[in-house]
Amino acid sequence: MAAKKHMGRADPVLLVLFALLGLGFFFGTYNLVTMIIHKEAFNSRSWVAGGLDWFDPVISIPEKVRSRDSNPPKFHVALTATDTPYSQWQCRIMYYWYKKVKDLPGSDMGNFTRVLHSGNPDKLMEEIPTFVVDPLPEGLDRGYIVLNRPWAFVQWLERATIEEEYILMAEPDHIFLCPLPNLAYGTQPAGFSFFYIKPAVHEKIIRKFYPKENGPVTDIDPIGNSPVIIKKSLLEEIAPTWVNVSLRMKEDPDTDKAFGWVLEMYAYAVASALHGVQHNLHKEFMLQGELTYGKKGEWHFDKRSYLNGPPPRNLSLPPPGVPETVVRLVKMVNEATANIPEWDTLTSG
Numbered sequence: 001m002a003a004k005k006h007m008g009r010a011d012p013v014l015l016v017l018f019a020l021l022g023l024g025f026f027f028g029t030y031n032l033v034t035m036i037i038h039k040e041a042f043n044s045r046s047w048v049a050g051g052l053d054w055f056d057p058v059i060s061i062p063e064k065v066r067s068r069d070s071n072p073p074k075f076h077v078a079l080t081a082t083d084t085p086y087s088q089w090q091c092r093i094m095y096y097w098y099k100k101v102k103d104l105p106g107s108d109m110g111n112f113t114r115v116l117h118s119g120n121p122d123k124l125m126e127e128i129p130t131f132v133v134d135p136l137p138e139g140l141d142r143g144y145i146v147l148n149r150p151w152a153f154v155q156w157l158e159r160a161t162i163e164e165e166y167i168l169m170a171e172p173d174h175i176f177l178c179p180l181p182n183l184a185y186g187t188q189p190a191g192f193s194f195f196y197i198k199p200a201v202h203e204k205i206i207r208k209f210y211p212k213e214n215g216p217v218t219d220i221d222p223i224g225n226s227p228v229i230i231k232k233s234l235l236e237e238i239a240p241t242w243v244n245v246s247l248r249m250k251e252d253p254d255t256d257k258a259f260g261w262v263l264e265m266y267a268y269a270v271a272s273a274l275h276g277v278q279h280n281l282h283k284e285f286m287l288q289g290e291l292t293y294g295k296k297g298e299w300h301f302d303k304r305s306y307l308n309g310p311p312p313r314n315l316s317l318p319p320p321g322v323p324e325t326v327v328r329l330v331k332m333v334n335e336a337t338a339n340i341p342e343w344d345t346l347t348s349g
Helices: 063-067 085-101 145-159 232-251 253-274 324-339
Strands: 047-049 052-054 075-081 109-116 130-132 166-170 228-231
Touching: 075 085, 075 145, 085 109, 085 324, 109 145, 145 232, 145 253, 166 232, 228 232, 232 253
Parallel strands: 075 109, 075 166, 109 130
Antiparallel strands: 047 052, 166 228
8 A cells, every 4th residue: 555645845847737717617616727837936926816716836846756767657648528619628728738748858748548438529539539438328427427537437448558557647627837757656646635625524424435444534545536647557446446436426415415526536536545545645736726716806717618619819818916827827728729720610529
């Protein structure tokens, strides 16, 4: 069983999430920004945008990653997605930046797959490497479409030819700001600690799926499945359990009410613990802010405003005083949309 590590020294960093665009339409009013900072550590400055009070954390590269052999194994980038316009435009930006940084020095990034769980090919098949899998049987997700994520991984792992030994589980709203090294170490997966995943707070509910005989609740990491870099063989073991735990949680009214839009994240954390797997937690994976429901700054950009089509090219930049990380993010979105063909016209189907 891997021991959890919380590393910490200011240094260059790594992966991450789409920012000010929120983490998706299933996540209510919650917005999340995650970014890889490249050789910069900015002062903490608060601001309100799209539902969050953002700040820039100090980030670091783990010593084990620095000191290990000079040729670490590559990881396969895999993100689950649907064929909706909302998912498509995010995937296109994510894939654009993957291609930009994949072969730069310091990268352990291997091949890329969009695991499309809509059941049918769509218009991005030629633009983005895609593997089509089936959604859950009709009605089984109970309107919570992210329940299809673990089922998509089960099918992809069973059917696809995957060259790499490791896998990065990503999502459409991730953006790579610089080359990402393989943060996993042997059989120890790498994950990110989410402040709103609190197994100990929900111990009574957690025990329905992780009985006392399995161990203390502290064995369950405060994570979701993404971002996680994990050995493929471990994910093959965990994924079916992740499906079953997700469905059981969704079927239980008390659990569904308590976990809400993060239910599938809790399910991955519990499934991992059931297999005796704990993750080394790396705060350099993402930026994380405090929830500020109902608040909105003078400048904001919420990706949920573009459920039916892509945002326009050349978005306005944030005003003076906003952290440089956020300005950089908007500039990266603008660069991607300026260079992706048919940005304004591609639709679902």
